[in-house]
Amino acid sequence: MIRLFTFLAFVVAVATPAYAQQPAPPVVPMAVPAEDEEIGLTGRVTDESEWQDLGIAIPAFAADRDGPTPANSQGTSALGVELARVIFNDLRNNGLFRPVGPDALPRPTYPQITSPAWATWRGRSAEMLVHGYVRAGNDDRLTVGCYLYDVQLQQELVREGWVVAPADWRRAAHKCADLVYSRLSGESPFFDSKIAYIAETGPKDNRVKRLAIMDSDGANHRFITNGQSTALTPRYSPDYSKIAYVSYLNGFARIFVYDIGTGSQTLITQSPNPTFAPRWSPDGRWILYSMAASGNTDIYRVSAAGGGSPQRLTDAPGIDVGGSYSPDGSRIVFESDRSGNQQIYIMNADGSNQRRISFFGGRAATPEWSPRGDLIAFTHIAGDLRIAVMSPNGGGLRHLTNSWQDEAPTWSPNGRIVQFFRTQRNSGETSIWQVDLTGRNERRLPTPVGASDPSWGPVLP
């Protein structure tokens, strides 16, 4: 199996894009003519209408020289454009910013990365400016620097840099987008993260379901299982080393843990009964699962390391299923029909003190605790299935979507965005969508085929 990722090596003090002995050119005067030339190089004419709402300008990253790199067949200069495009797409898709990307902007020169041509950007009404550079080392590794400037103040707000393997170049771009997002919004980062989901193909009565993974923006897509056995409901381990999911490999639902590094698969528990709805504890030490036996489904937890006997957390007659830990791991929100239909309950992590929190019309299912701890996202079933949030005490019900069938929310690592999947009436075709907490910014994620059961992992270290 392919190794999924290698860790980014942080350059602790990035400082300047090294070709250091050359002094930065004077700020304003010579910048403007140089940029006009650069417009020609990008092959795009700047559309003035795009500038009216410009919040953040993200021109192409500069390269110290146009060197070869395994990350881009056309060299580091072309890679600089791609890096800026990734950042532009990250930032434009969450409703907070109105970025303008490299295809509509002049390209800065390498020395300008640390000494922006202020007049150019001020003249175009840019409030914020993202600059960056990319440099290929002798070992093929890439050094990527990222700078955020306040154009009005003519001041650098933050900078950071990373050394990455060529295959991880997009991660450097996501890290830069995260840096900008965090600095400007005050929120925690989330772009440099991954999603596990189920890829769906084929007709409704013979649907093929495969475990698949992708980056948070849909890039680096990879199928993990071949589709011979139905795969359902994956969950990334908090360190991204494993994926727990349900497979019908032996004819009935059982939870397997797939080790991404080795490709091996292990059952989380030996049982003749079906097991499903796997969930990791935030520290990765426990896996919650649901097991059906003689018509009664209960929630259990088992050591993720293997060994040790499962501990049963619920014993109500009826269906207790799913579960999602609070960020500190002390409590679990879960779903139960012990009151007659699906409702949401909270218990302590050891199963004690179980109590219902959802008291509004309809049924409530698939609760997921926000990584921020302040909200619980769930599927509200009242006629249609809709994504909603409420506070952990059950108050403040708010719908985020309004479609025929939206279900199974999963939180962005920073708790600001919810992903879910949407099923089309009749065809049963599925797709992954995301919506921010205002409910206004909703968009479909690009996936190569149908997609369901998204599971958003944490921000990569």
Add this chain to the structure above:
Amino acid sequence: MKKIAIAVTVASAIALSACAKKAPEELPPPPQTSAPTTPSGPSQPAGPVPGTQQHFVQQMQGRDTIYFDTDKYDIDAEDQTALRQQAQYLQQYPNVRATVEGHADERGTREYNLALGERRANAAKNYLVSLGVSADRITVVSYGKERPVALGSNEQAWARNRRAVTVVLN
């Protein structure tokens, strides 16, 4: 496939030339065991072998499947009639085993539906056991909403998909 067809052709050609209805008897054992055109008459009874899934389906005439109301898993009078027939069959063929497959309609969340399908299959199994079928002959499996038979998104389709289907194995 091809081979059999050739063999049949040869056999019929010989039959024709012999101009007699018992022509096959003059031949060495021919490779025409499955040919429908052999003039040897209906030597085997048509239809599936008793104790097979095919036979079970034929005998049940739709009563291999029971249906449920939304979110429900109770066995109503109609279900009881069907399950009694299933139990009779299983008692008639004591060597076959059965799997009850539980299903849910698409208008529920995936994991709850897995549990609900198990609960429905288990309700059917329990009824069969109450009629005297040994519990260890029956396994249950839930497919939740993963395997619909009716493909529409309407009440009729959902009603057909909320089901428990008994399948025999031998």
